Amino acid sequence: MxxxxxxxxxxxxxxxxxxxxxxxxxxxxxxxxxxxxxxxxxxxxxAVDYTKWTPNFENGKKIYAKTCMTCHFAGVTGAPALQPEKYKLEDWQKRADMGINVLMTHAINGYTNPVTKNLMPVKGTCVTCTEQDLFDAINYMYREAKAVFKN
Ligand code: HEC
The missing domain is CATH 1.20.5 (Single alpha-helices involved in coiled-coils or other helix-helix interfaces)
Incomplete structure (x- = not known):
């Protein structure tokens, strides 16, 4: 046992x-x-800190003229416009206030405005654009618009 x-x-x-x-x-x-x-x-x-990048305005102008201008000149589909008759500093400045990092994220991934439902398409439809191209184009447009990035 x-x-x-x-x-x-x-x-x-x-x-x-x-x-x-x-x-x-x-x-x-x-x-x-x-x-x-x-x-x-x-x-x-x-994440990338675009505040440390340097814009090439010449390249930005080319990218803008090739693609972004389609909407950002006359303000097609509610885009902030550069055309003198449509231009409002506030349209650009209220976006510039969000800072270049937010604008770059919205330009790269696309962005739907939660209030108006207006759509900024992925890469502004410039599928071959690099991040530097988008960065240059944004800097060119916002400089033309006389808007200043808050950061
Ligand atoms: C098919 C039309 C269209 C094209 C082309 C286009 N955009 Fe836009 N974009 C828009 C619209 C519409 C808005 C406004 C969205 C909103 O109401 O916030 C916008 C807004 C933006 C904004 C601000 C985003 C924000 O958070 O408010 C940036 C930056 C921008 N576009 C960059 C570009 C660049 C750079 C290009 C060219 C490479 C481009 N867009 C081409 C329609 C366009």
Whole structure:
């Protein structure tokens, strides 16, 4: 009888050892999981700071004339306009107040105005434009509009 109890005891110790071992194995798997979930967040906070970029106004003028002008000259579909008859400093300045980083994000990804539902299309429809091209075009347009970026 004592022997049976002894074996039962050994068995439970053994079972405990296995479960403890299994528990230990899960721990590194969890650690890996946390690492993979934090990586995208870190990438997001390390976003580009366009305030440190230098605009090429000549290139910006070309990009504007080739693409952006379609809407941003006469204010088509509610775009802020440069055409003297349609131009209002406020249309540009209220956007410039958001800062170049927000404007770049909206130009790259496209932006739907939450109030008017007016749409700035992805890259202003200039699919071949690089970020520098968009940056140059925005700087050119806002300079023409006499609007000043708040940051
Ligand atoms: C098909 C028309 C169209 C074209 C082409 C276009 N835009 Fe726009 N864009 C708009 C409209 C409409 C808005 C206003 C959206 C709103 O009401 O906030 C806008 C707004 C913007 C804004 C301000 C975004 C904001 O947050 O208010 C920027 C910056 C901009 N455009 C850059 C560009 C650049 C650079 C180009 C050329 C590469 C371009 N757009 C071409 C329609 C256009």
């Amino acid at each position: 004592k022997k049976i109890i002894f074996y039962a005891l050994m068995l439970s110790v053994f079972a405990f050892a296995i479960s403890a071992c299994g528990g230990k194995k899960e721990a590194p798997a969890n650690e890996v999981k946390t690492e993979t979930t934090t990586t995208p967040a870190e990438t997001a906070t390390a």
